[in-house]
Amino acid sequence: MTVASRVQMIQSKHVEVNIENAPEMAIHNAVLEEFTTVGRTESSLRHLRQASSILHLVEAEGLVKEGTCYVELGAGKGQLSVFAAEAWCGEGDGSSVMLVERAALRHKRDNRLRAGAAHRLRADLAHLVLGRTPAVRDSRATVALAKHLCGVATDYALRCVVGAGDETRAAGLVMATCCHHRCELSAYVGELQELGISDEEFNIMLGVVSWATCGHGRSRRYRGETDVTDTSNDLNDSESDESSETEVNHEQRVTEEESKERKCSKPSAGLAVGGRAEVGRRAKAVVDWGRVMYLRRRGWRARLCHFVPRHVSLENVCIVATALHSDGGDQIKY
Numbered sequence: 001m002t003v004a005s006r007v008q009m010i011q012s013k014h015v016e017v018n019i020e021n022a023p024e025m026a027i028h029n030a031v032l033e034e035f036t037t038v039g040r041t042e043s044s045l046r047h048l049r050q051a052s053s054i055l056h057l058v059e060a061e062g063l064v065k066e067g068t069c070y071v072e073l074g075a076g077k078g079q080l081s082v083f084a085a086e087a088w089c090g091e092g093d094g095s096s097v098m099l100v101e102r103a104a105l106r107h108k109r110d111n112r113l114r115a116g117a118a119h120r121l122r123a124d125l126a127h128l129v130l131g132r133t134p135a136v137r138d139s140r141a142t143v144a145l146a147k148h149l150c151g152v153a154t155d156y157a158l159r160c161v162v163g164a165g166d167e168t169r170a171a172g173l174v175m176a177t178c179c180h181h182r183c184e185l186s187a188y189v190g191e192l193q194e195l196g197i198s199d200e201e202f203n204i205m206l207g208v209v210s211w212a213t214c215g216h217g218r219s220r221r222y223r224g225e226t227d228v229t230d231t232s233n234d235l236n237d238s239e240s241d242e243s244s245e246t247e248v249n250h251e252q253r254v255t256e257e258e259s260k261e262r263k264c265s266k267p268s269a270g271l272a273v274g275g276r277a278e279v280g281r282r283a284k285a286v287v288d289w290g291r292v293m294y295l296r297r298r299g300w301r302a303r304l305c306h307f308v309p310r311h312v313s314l315e316n317v318c319i320v321a322t323a324l325h326s327d328g329g330d331q332i333k334y
């Protein structure tokens with residue numbers, strides 16, 4: 001059986017019926033002013049739609065409560081956190097946002113938030129012990145947010161939010177995943193072997209995930225090539241020379257891949273273009289499904305959700321999860 005048909009079989013058995021579509025909602029109030037500002041580019045409107053949808057999902061999960069620390073993981077310049085702070089961190093209710101980002105970026109949006117409402121932490125999620133950060137330690141609960149958290153960083157994030165036990169007092173999370181070709185078997189939280197996928201097949205799957213966007217598979221870094229979109233030396237917005245993808249070159253790459261998708265017209269791997277894209281989407285869904293299983297195993301209620309339609313972003317899947325009491329399934333109380 002080919003990897004493509006194996007991915008198809010696994011996905012249709014385990015995922016197809018399990019990715020829901022978020023209900024269409026009006027643009028969230030916290031986002032509305034920016035959204036209606038004249039002269040916005042199409043790209044920035046698409047980001048605002050995504051932020052709006054993530055805010056709605058957090059609210060629909062009942063995760064907005066006083067004394068909560070909303071932690072944005074891989075926060076980039078902090079646009080989502082700024083909206084979260086505006087929506088949920090009023091003066092006197094004891095809530096705050098914490099932004100975790102490993103790159104040093106200029107023009108951070110959170111700079112304009114009032115002192116005490118926002119904390120930025122420059123850290124690599126691979127090494128973060130969330131429960132030991134003052135903002136989380138001093139809050140009554142933690143809600144994790146992520147928008148386009150690349151590849152392996154989502155696994156690091158899940159480990160530091162969920163794997164830390166009670167230390168973080170984690171109540172829930174809404175994490176939009178992306179760049180699945182940047183996942184790493186050694187850090188992946190899912191247990192795909194249980195679905196009948198070997199380590200080798202998992203790695204092959206990471207090579208087909210980019211078919212979803214008609215990209216070229218594993219990044220050049222993994223193929224031992226120099227990737228011009230993978231350094232930030234040419235980026236005005238980054239002060240660092242991070243080798244990882246930053247917000248800015250991610251945006252550039254996704255835009256490039258989206259335009260490639262429109263241009264791609266030749267069949268390959270024995271599949272028509274639409275078929276390749278579908279296999280890529282299925283592979284991405286399987287990777288995310290393993291993450292849902294990880295959460296469920298730890299007693300969380302978890303699911304996958306298309307948080308925006310594909311015309312807004314091809315990276316449109318998020319994990320929505322709520323921590324449950326070990327005694328019987330009530331939402332965590334605090």
Ligand SMILES: C[S@@+](CC[C@H](N)C(=O)[O-])C[C@H]1O[C@@H](n2cnc3c(N)ncnc32)[C@H](O)[C@@H]1O
Pocket residue numbers: 073074075076077078079080100101102103123124125126146147148149150153156244245246247248250251
């Ligand atoms: C695609 S960008 C998304 C930025 C922002 N969330 C947004 O949607 O505008 C992903 C961000 O995650 C950060 N990131 C990736 N891996 C990380 C890690 N291991 N630890 C901390 N930040 C990471 C990158 O530096 C980048 O800024």
